[in-house]
Amino acid sequence: MSHEEDLIDYSDEEIQPTEVPANGSAAATQAGLTAGDAGDKKGSYVGIHSTGFRDFLLKDELVRAITDCGFEHPSEVPSATYEPCRKLYLHAVAPSHVSRSLVAEDWFRWRSAVAGCTRGGSLQQVTIPQAILGNDVLCQAKSGLGKTAVFVLATLQQMDEKPEPGAATILVMCHTRELAYQIRNEYNRFAKFLPDVRVGVFYGGTPVQKDVEMLSNKDTHPHIIVGTPGRINALVRxxxxxxxxxxxxxLDECDKMLDQPDMRNDVQAIFRATPQHKQVMMFSATLNKEVRVVCKKFMQAPLEIYVDDEKKLTLHGLQQYYMKLDEKEKNRKLNDLLDSLEFNQVIIFVRSTVRCTELDKLLRECNFPSTAVHSGIGQEERIKRYKEFKEFQTRICVSTDIFGRGIDVERINVAINYDMPDKADSYLHRVGRAGRFGTKGLSISFVSSPDDEAVLKSIEERFQVELPEFPEDGINSATYMDN
Known part of the structure; x- marks a missing residue:
C-alpha cells in the first residue's frame, strides 16, 4: 500500500472553480552563489573579506565544479549578521574535521577564512566553514544570496569519497516540486566531478512505483534524497x-513547512525515522520568532544567522513601487507596463489558479509570450514550463505563490503583483524573484481594494520602508536593468 491518496500538493491553494477569473470574462478584452542550469555562467561576487572558495579547503572535485560554474568568491551579504555558535573555533577543531595533515599554509588559509567569518561578512563566508564542521545551522537571509549553495557544498564536502551503495546520507526537503527539482539540479551541478554520487528527487504528482523501483535497487538508490514532505513521508512509512x-x-524554506500543521506532521514523522546524531540545517528568507523556537527543537546548539533588523530584509538594488487602480483597470495597466518597460524576464503573481490561467490566456491573446505555472497543472507539464522559463524560451510567467519562494531564474528583473499577497512575508518572497544576488530589479504592486491597502501598510511597517507610488511618466530603465 503506497498511500498515494495522502500525497497532497502543498504548493498553493486548492483550485476554486467558482473563483472569478482575472477581471471577469466581460472585462477580459486585454489582458548564492544561486541555483541555475549547469551551463549558466555568472560573474564573480567579491565578499567583504575577499575570501575565496578555495580558502574553505573544499575537495578538489568541488573546487573544479565551482570554477566551472564561473564562481570565484562567496556571495556578498553586507546586511547579514552573525551570532557565534556556542562552540567557538579552537585550534584543534578544524584539523580533526578537515584534515589531520594540513600543511602550515593551508592551516593559515583556513584560520584566516574563519577569522573573517567571526567578524561578520557574507552568508557563505560565515556559514560554509561552520557547516563543513558538522554544526547545526539555522539561517535567515534574504532571497537570492546563495543559501542553497551553503548546504549543497557543505554536505557534499562531508560525503565519503566512495559512498555506500543503497544508503542515503543526505536528505533535503522543501515545500514545492519545482524547488525540489531545482535543488536536485544544484547537487548535480556541484557533484559533476564526483561520479560515484547519485542524487534522486521525489515529489507527489508522479507515479510512486518509479520511486519504489529506484529505491529497491542498490545500483540506482540515491545517496542524496531531495523531495517534498508528503512523498518522502509515504516512502519512509x-x-x-x-x-x-x-x-x-x-529543510529549505523551513518556515513554510513548519508553520503548516499537515506539513509539519510529515516533517516530524520523517525526522523520527532518522538517527539521533546527525547534522540539521534549516534555511529561509523569513523566520519569525515563533517558528525559530520550533526550528531549534530539531537542533543542538545551532549556528544562528539572522537579519536582526527586519528592515534589512528589503532587497538592495530592487526598486519597489505600488499603483492604485480599480480591479477592472488591471488588465489595461498590465498591458501598458509590458509594452513600456524594458525587461529580460518578468514574473506576474496572482492569488489563485483560475486567475492564473485566465490572465495567461489574455496575455497570449494580446501577443505577449506568456506561460502559466500553478498547482492545477499536471506535474510533467509544470516542470516543462518551469524549464522553458528558466532557459529563457519564454519571457513572461504568470504564477501563484508556487513560484513565490526559493525558485531562482537568473534573468528575472521585473516582478509584478497583479494581486497583492495576503501578508508581508509573502511579499518579500515574491519580489525577491527579481534583483537576485545583488543585481538590479523592479517590483510593482497593484493596490485595488481596502484589503490591498492594509497589506501595503503592513509591508511598510514590517520592513520600516515607505513604498512610493509608480511615477506617472515611468522610470528610467537604467535604474533597474543591469548592463
Missing part, C-alpha cells in the same frame, strides 16, 4: 526509503 544511515537533514 511504507519502508521503501530507509534513513538509518542519514547524516544530514536539511
Amino acid at each position: 511504507d519502508r521503501h526509503l530507509r534513513l538509518a544511515n542519514l547524516k544530514h537533514f536539511v
